[in-house]
Amino acid sequence: MKRQPITFWTTLFVTLVCVALVALDIERSWAARKVLLEQTERNATNLARAMSGQADDTLRGADTTLADLEERIETDGTGPRELRRLNGLMASHVRALRQLNGLSFYDETGRRLVSFLPQPHREASITDRDYFTYHQRRADDGLHIGKPVASRLTGAWVIPLSRRIDKPDGSFGGVVVATIDMRYFRDFYAGFDIGRHGAVALLSNDGTLLVRRPYRQEAIGTSIVRTPLYAAYTRVARTGIGEFRSSQDGQVRLNSYRPLQHYPLFVTAALSKEEVLAYWWRDTLIRTAGVLSLAALLALFGQRLVRQMRRRLQAEQELREARDALADLNATLEKLALQDGLTGLANRRQFDLSLGTELSRAARQATPLGLAMIDVDHFKAYNDHYGHSAGDDCLRAVARAIRQHTPKRAGDLAARYGGEEMTVLLPNTDEAGTGAVAEKMREAVEALRLPHAGSPLGIVTISGGVAAIVPRRGDDRAGVLVEHADRALYAAKDAGRNRVLRHEDAAAG
Numbered sequence: 408m409k410r411q412p413i414t415f416w417t418t419l420f421v422t423l424v425c426v427a428l429v430a431l432d433i434e435r436s437w438a439a440r441k442v443l444l445e446q447t448e449r450n451a452t453n454l455a456r457a458m459s460g461q462a463d464d465t466l467r468g469a470d471t472t473l474a475d476l477e478e479r480i481e482t483d484g485t486g487p488r489e490l491r492r493l494n495g496l497m498a499s500h501v502r503a504l505r506q507l508n509g510l511s512f513y514d515e516t517g518r519r520l521v522s523f524l525p526q527p528h529r530e531a532s533i534t535d536r537d538y539f540t541y542h543q544r545r546a547d548d549g550l551h552i553g554k555p556v557a558s559r560l561t562g563a564w565v566i567p568l569s570r571r572i573d574k575p576d577g578s579f580g581g582v583v584v585a586t587i588d589m590r591y592f593r594d595f596y597a598g599f600d601i602g603r604h605g606a607v608a609l610l611s612n613d614g615t616l617l618v619r620r621p622y623r624q625e626a627i628g629t630s631i632v633r634t635p636l637y638a639a640y641t642r643v644a645r646t647g648i649g650e651f652r653s654s655q656d657g658q659v660r661l662n663s664y665r666p667l668q669h670y671p672l673f674v675t676a677a678l679s680k681e682e683v684l685a686y687w688w689r690d691t692l693i694r695t696a697g698v699l700s701l702a703a704l705l706a707l708f709g710q711r712l713v714r715q716m717r718r719r720l721q722a723e724q725e726l727r728e729a730r731d732a733l734a735d736l737n738a739t740l741e742k743l744a745l746q747d748g749l750t751g752l753a754n755r756r757q758f759d760l761s762l763g764t765e766l767s768r769a770a771r772q773a774t775p776l777g778l779a780m781i782d783v784d785h786f787k788a789y790n791d792h793y794g795h796s797a798g799d800d801c802l803r804a805v806a807r808a809i810r811q812h813t814p815k816r817a818g819d820l821a822a823r824y825g826g827e828e829m830t831v832l833l834p835n836t837d838e839a840g841t842g843a844v845a846e847k848m849r850e851a852v853e854a855l856r857l858p859h860a861g862s863p864l865g866i867v868t869i870s871g872g873v874a875a876i877v878p879r880r881g882d883d884r885a886g887v888l889v890e891h892a893d894r895a896l897y898a899a900k901d902a903g904r905n906r907v908l909r910h911e912d913a914a915a916g
């Protein structure tokens with residue numbers, strides 16, 4: 408696999424961190440939304456449970472009172488004394504039960520025989536009231552819960568609860584009526600925290616709206632039979648929760664509904680999902696803005712970091728290239744400084760340096776240092792005859808032959824000494840050895856058979872003078888060695904050229 412640069416991994420890392428941040432935020436927000444909706448469902452359910460219990464208790468209190476009154480009237484009769492006692496009983500009931508607006512007893516003609524109403528009131532007939540005709544026609548002795556009405560006695564909006572009174576022979580003997588003040592429910596419902604758009608209601612099983620918050624007078628007594636909520640209540644389950652559009656104000660709410668335990672009524676508690684989610688939205692937007700800013704900052708920072716890294720890497724690369732170029736240049740310069748441009752052999756400077764070093768080494772190790780001086784024969788004539796440029800070519804060819812036959816041990820060095828003169832330095836080699844090397848070079852040049860019109864032999868040849876010394880420490884013997892070799896070279900020239908002479912032989916001769 409291709410190795411990715413550090414900038415790639417840094418970019419990947421920063422991108423991953425940014426994506427992880429945003430993903431975590433989305434996940435967290437979604438989880439918070441779920442929890443909030445579950446909480447809202449729980450709240451609505453608890454509210455409905457509390458309302459149902461309270462309505463049950465409220466009705467049970469009135470119901471028990473009515474059952475008590477019914478029993479009294481049926482056993483004691485309706486004489487003046489009994490009616491007076493009944494009035495006292497009614498008064499104590501009304502004072503004891505806050506939900507009661509009043510208690511009344513009407514005979515079979517609809518005439519009020521006795522009642523207790525704390526507020527000022529007037530006389531009124533009730534023969535046309537639903538509950539009166541209901542009991543008139545039916546012999547059963549259950550509780551009847553009527554539709555909400557404006558009381559004809561007090562003017563207050565009430566829910567009438569009634570029971571039938573039977574005469575001893577079982578015929579219709581009138582009704583006892585307890586009126587429940589709707590304000591009792593309204594006050595209770597006002598204490599709930601249902602938000603600005605929540606709604607709660609108490610309804611009868613036939614779909615009649617009895618009490619509702621928010622309160623609207625004209626809605627009281629209307630029917631919700633045609634609504635999906637009522638359909639769910641009657642057809643799916645008596646207790647449930649769902650989202651329904653209100654028939655009253657068109658709002659969609661999360662609606663929990665349940666029946667009363669003992670009476671044919673039900674309650675609904677509805678909380679606005681939009682209102683609950685509005686808080687969530689605000690919270691989510693603020694946090695998301697924060698997370699996005701953080702991610703953006705991180706990305707910006709990462710981008711800068713990567714750019715810096717890229718610049719640094721580039722600078723390092725350029726530095727490396729410059730250093731390499733410089734090293735190449737140095738090597739070339741070094742070479743140029745120590746190499747002869749024409750022949751490619753070491754130049755005079757390097758020869759002088761090597762000679763000094765090798766003399767010292769030879770003195771330390773007490774080993775011989777050999778030197779051969781080599782000169783092209785009749786080279787002036789060659790130049791004169793073939794021209795200077797051909798002379799250069801000739802020098803190159805001779806140098807090549809010399810280099811080829813220079814041993815490759817450390818310290819062995821072939822150099823151009825000056826003009827057409829070349830020299831070979833051979834550490835740890837005595838005069839005989841140096842002579843043998845020089846002789847091989849001579850033979851090699853001769854074997855080239857380069858034409859030379861100015862030479863009696865007709866080809867290019869070289870002459871060599873060879874010397875060797877074992878230098879002593881502290882001695883400057885460089886001059887001596889060169890001089891000896893030089894002298895031997897002159898002797899070789901004198902002796903007819905194309906030969907190699909050792910200093911020893913030259914001195915002897």
Ligand SMILES: Nc1nc2c(ncn2[C@@H]2O[C@H](COP(=O)(O)OP(=O)(O)OP(=O)(O)O)[C@@H](O)[C@H]2O)c(=O)[nH]1
Nearest residue numbers: 782783784785786787788790795798799826827900
């Ligand atoms: N073409 C060319 N000629 C050179 C170079 N260096 C020296 N020479 C010539 O080499 C010649 C050396 O001649 P001399 O020293 O008189 O001796 P020679 O003609 O070689 O005769 P012997 O050494 O006695 O055999 C001179 O003519 C120099 O000009 C060079 O680099 N190129």
